[in-house]
């Protein structure tokens with residue numbers, strides 16, 4: 690499917706849903722200092738050709754303007770003529786779509802995801818076990834254990850993107866960048882948001898649990 694095959698109705702639906710998610714996350718304080726980026730796929734998925742709307746780089750994500758998003762292709766290149774620059778981290782979104790075929794990718798910097806990513810950074814993953822909200826990832830076994838990958842926070846984004854294929858855990862819809870933030874995904878915006886809320890809850894439980902043990 691080429692970008693011109695995608696209907697205006699579909700593009701507008703995605704832009705409107707993405708703007709609502711952005712407003713919601715901004716109210717939660719999940720975009721400190723213009724950090725964070727969001728994207729949603731438009732049209733059908735094919736690993737060789739897909740398109741998504743992504744936040745423009747460096748914007749105040751708490752404001753709602755006509756210049757908040759642009760459409761890019763599987764390589765992160767703009768699909769239409771625009772003066773907007775896609776998020777500096779678009780290549781990580783590209784890699785997540787390519788590998789998972791998901792419908793939405795959200796990235797936020799929070800205090801808990803930063804602290805936990807640093808605490809477990811040397812280990813390369815955050816081990817989480819036996820907390821009920823693991824079920825938000827559609828993992829239903831009793832006392833389930835997951836490992837959330839922690840990637841190094843290189844300044845050179847293509848070097849991070851290159852590591853993504855080797856780090857993804859099949860059942861875990863998220864990766865942490867050390868001392869930076871989290872990327873989560875889902876088949877649509879609803880599911881990606883559910884996953885993000887669950888990760889943030891789990892990180893806060895772990896952080897407070899570590900303090901209690903001291």
Ligand SMILES: CSCCC(=O)C(=O)COP(=O)(O)O
Nearest residue numbers: 723724725726746747776777
């Ligand atoms: C100001 S935060 C540093 C960049 C970053 O990590 C981020 O999430 C926002 O970058 P973008 O280009 O998407 O605005």
Ligand SMILES: [Zn+2]
Nearest residue numbers: 724725796870
């Ligand atoms: Zn970031």
